[in-house]
Amino acid sequence: MVINLKEVDGIPVNAKHKASCHCGGVEFELDLPDGLIDVRRCDCSLCRRRGAIAASIPLSGIRIVKGEELLKLYQFNTKTAKHYFCSNCGIYTHHQRRSNPTQYGFNVGCLEGINPLKIPDVPTYDGVNHPADRKQQT
Numbered sequence: 001m002v003i004n005l006k007e008v009d010g011i012p013v014n015a016k017h018k019a020s021c022h023c024g025g026v027e028f029e030l031d032l033p034d035g036l037i038d039v040r041r042c043d044c045s046l047c048r049r050r051g052a053i054a055a056s057i058p059l060s061g062i063r064i065v066k067g068e069e070l071l072k073l074y075q076f077n078t079k080t081a082k083h084y085f086c087s088n089c090g091i092y093t094h095h096q097r098r099s100n101p102t103q104y105g106f107n108v109g110c111l112e113g114i115n116p117l118k119i120p121d122v123p124t125y126d127g128v129n130h131p132a133d134r135k136q137q138t
Contacts, residue, residue: 001123006035008108009118018065019110021086021093026067028093030057030106039108039119044127046076046083050092053116054105062094062104 006013013035020027036055041047047054064071067086071093074083081098085091094106108116116122 001121003039003119003121003123004035004037005039005119008036008114008116011113011115013111013114017114018112019093019106020112021067021070021089021091021110023086023089023091025070025088026086026091026093027065028110029063029065030111031061032057036108039122041122041124042127043124046074047127052092053108053119053122054095055108056097056100056103056105058103059096062106 013032015031015033017030017032018027019030038056039053040055041051041053070087071084072087074085075081078098080101082096084093084095086093091110092107093110094104097103097105108114108119
């Protein structure tokens with residue numbers, strides 16, 4: 001099941017939507033002409049711990065407006081995905097996806113005015129059994 005949304009609980013998702021971390025040190029703008037695409041949770045070891053609801057955007061769809069120097073990179077396992085967090089407040093803002101490195105996943109909770117907890121029936125992707133972790137069969 002794929003969830004794509006133009007609004008959340010009556011609040012529209014803007015074509016250019018502002019977002020920020022909790023402390024406001026990192027501000028970014030997202031190009032969301034089609035709204036939120038592929039809204040999901042993931043059950044990999046990192047996502048289980050951070051608990052964020054994410055959506056997808058092309059790499060060209062994010063612009064850091066303020067605080068790029070505050071963003072810290074975290075990688076693990078295959079080191080393909082690049083997870084970014086505010087070094088001041090610790091909030092996950094976005095990540096370059098392992099399953100599709102031409103996209104970012106971003107924290108829907110960072111969107112101005114949007115409460116991700118109002119999105120019903122968010123699917124959980126199987127990050128524990130990620131296809132990139134499977135050995136190739138010969």
